[in-house]
Amino acid sequence: MNQLQTITIEQNENWQNFVDPSVDLFEEINKLKKQKKTIILAHYYQDSDIQDIADYIGDSLGLAREAQKAEAEIIVFAGVHFMAETAKILNPTKKVLLPDLNAGCSLSDSCPPEVFKKFKEKHPDHLVVSYINCSAEIKAMSDVICTSSNAKKIVESFPKEQPLIFAPDKNLGAYINKITGRSMLLWNGACMVHEIFSLEKIIKLKTRYSTAKLIAHPECEEPILRIADMVGSTTELLKYSQSDSEDTYIVATEAGILHQMIKNSPQKTFIPAPPNNSCACNDCPHMKLNTLEKLYACLVNEKPEVLMDEKIRLAAKKPIEKMLEISKLAGV
Ligand code: 13P
Ligand code: SF4
Numbered sequence: 001m002n003q004l005q006t007i008t009i010e011q012n013e014n015w016q017n018f019v020d021p022s023v024d025l026f027e028e029i030n031k032l033k034k035q036k037k038t039i040i041l042a043h044y045y046q047d048s049d050i051q052d053i054a055d056y057i058g059d060s061l062g063l064a065r066e067a068q069k070a071e072a073e074i075i076v077f078a079g080v081h082f083m084a085e086t087a088k089i090l091n092p093t094k095k096v097l098l099p100d101l102n103a104g105c106s107l108s109d110s111c112p113p114e115v116f117k118k119f120k121e122k123h124p125d126h127l128v129v130s131y132i133n134c135s136a137e138i139k140a141m142s143d144v145i146c147t148s149s150n151a152k153k154i155v156e157s158f159p160k161e162q163p164l165i166f167a168p169d170k171n172l173g174a175y176i177n178k179i180t181g182r183s184m185l186l187w188n189g190a191c192m193v194h195e196i197f198s199l200e201k202i203i204k205l206k207t208r209y210s211t212a213k214l215i216a217h218p219e220c221e222e223p224i225l226r227i228a229d230m231v232g233s234t235t236e237l238l239k240y241s242q243s244d245s246e247d248t249y250i251v252a253t254e255a256g257i258l259h260q261m262i263k264n265s266p267q268k269t270f271i272p273a274p275p276n277n278s279c280a281c282n283d284c285p286h287m288k289l290n291t292l293e294k295l296y297a298c299l300v301n302e303k304p305e306v307l308m309d310e311k312i313r314l315a316a317k318k319p320i321e322k323m324l325e326i327s328k329l330a331g332v
Contacts, residue, residue, distance in 0.1 A: 019293045029053055029292070032299040039072035040295070041087070043079040044234045045256035045287040050078045050295060057260065059235040060086075060132045061147040061327065064320065067091055074302065078295060080105045080286050084306045085136050089316050099294035101304040103286050105133055107219070110189030111168035113137035119165075119187070126163040126185060129155060130319070133191070134168050136308055140315035142167075145323040148218050148233035151176050153330040154323060155184070171195070175218045175225055193254050193284045194219035198276035202227070202250060205271060209248050212271065215240060216252035224252055224273075241265055254284045 019025075030053070033040065041063050042054035051057050056066045060083060067075060067087030074095045077084035082105055084098040111134055120128060120141060130142035131151070139145055146154035155176050158164060164182065166173035168189030177184055194217055202224065206212060215237050216228035225231055230240050234257050241249055241261045251258060252273035261270045272282055298304065 019296065023296075025049075025292050025296050026053055029296055029299060032296075036074055036299065036302075037072050038074040038076055038299060039066075039070050040076045040078060041066055041070075043083060043256075043287065044238070044260060045254040045284050046078045046290060047256070047288060047292065048259040049292045050290060051256070051259055053292070053295070054078060059147065059149055059233045061149045061233070061332070062235060063087070064090060064132070064147075065324065067096075068324070070094060074299075076295060076298060077306070078290050079103070080108075080284075081306070082108050082133055082135060085308060086132060086139075086320060088306045088308060089136060089139070089313050089320060092313060095302060096306040097298045097302065098304055098306055099291070099298045100289040101306075103289040105286055106192040107131075107133045107169055107189055108135055108138075111135070111138055111187055113141070116167060116187070117141060123163070123165060123185060126165045127158065128165045128167065129158075129184070130167050131169045131172055132320075132323075136312050136316040138167065139319055140312050142319045143322070144326070145319045147323075148172060149235060150323065150327045150330070150332040151218070152179060153332055154326055155180055155182060157326050157330075169219055171221055171225075172218045174222060175231065191219045193282055194252075195221055196275040196280050196282060197221075197224050197252050197273045199223045199227075201274040201276070202252070205250050205274065209250075209271070211246060212248040212250050212269075213244065213246050214250045214252060214273070216273075217254075220252050228252065237261075238264070241268065241270070253282075254287065255282045256284075256287065 040054045042050050042057045064086050068090040075087050076097045080103045088096040127143040132145050132147045164184040166184040167187035170186045173186040213229040215230045218231050242264050248269040250271045250273050255272045258270050
């Protein structure tokens with residue numbers, strides 16, 4: 001059977017079975033990419049095959065910047081929904097595809113717009129700083145967006161006396177409160193992946209590998225961040241693992257980042273921080289919904305496409321652009 005016919009079959013829960021396993025997906029995706037003037041943007045938490053075929057791999061800030069300046073006709077966003085949505089908000093004339101439209105985010109889901117609206121109304125004197133891991137509706141209700149790479153600078157761009165709400169990640173918010181000496185009002189949201197690490201098991205690992213450094217994403221809980229040797233966004237953790245002189249690292253973030261760490265520093269040892277129960281793992285189930293097969297299918301079919309209401313897009317664009325401006329001025 002012709003391969004393209006095989007996968008233009010409407011996607012359903014078994015659709016992966018229709019991709020002929022003898023197809024060289026790397027070759028086919030590369031061909032389609034050129035034919036269809038496509039750019040593939042991937043987050044570090046994606047499967048290693050997807051990272052290897054991407055035109056750009058980065059953290060949320062880097063991905064937003066790449067999406068904004070993309071000249072390709074199609075952007076395939078190998079990440080989760082809020083990231084692809086951000087790409088569409090910033091570059092609306094492009095067709096933005098997400099290999100699996102169900103790739104959501106537990107942190108984004110922890111902040112339902114109608115509940116947040118009421119919360120915001122109770123604090124009319126507060127301005128809203130929202131972490132980029134939220135829906136377009138939440139962005140539209142925010143004064144500025146931030147990512148883990150620029151959160152400190154974004155918060156510091158407001159006068160100290162300005163009351164602020166920080167949403168939706170309580171862990172990142174608490175960390176920024178601590179390092180800036182602020183007392184922002186925190187929305188009670190969290191990421192299911194970054195809340196899974198076991199402090200006890202990490203301490204045991206640090207005892208066993210006495211020189212190992214703990215590097216952690218600020219979405220982790222406070223006890224983990226308190227003992228971390230370095231706290232940063234995925235890009236910052238990756239850069240640190242390259243430039244630092246130690247040879248062993250315990251990595252407290254989603255396990256996908258280890259692919260780039262090992263690629264860039266093959267002589268070093270990277271240990272994923274252990275989760276608090278043996279049935280759990282530190283793979284993000286949302287990120288990992290995207291597969292190379294789905295990426296191939298979405299390029300052939302040019303769907304699923306990320307679309308949104310124009311009024312919400314315009315309202316969400318303002319605080320994202322404000323973030324990009326502040327970051328640029330602050331040299332982040
Ligand atoms: P960064 O890549 O911006 O550090 O964010 C991590 C994350 O949780 C993405 O979902
Ligand atoms: Fe969302 Fe956490 Fe997955 Fe990032 S790792 S996409 S914050 S659930």
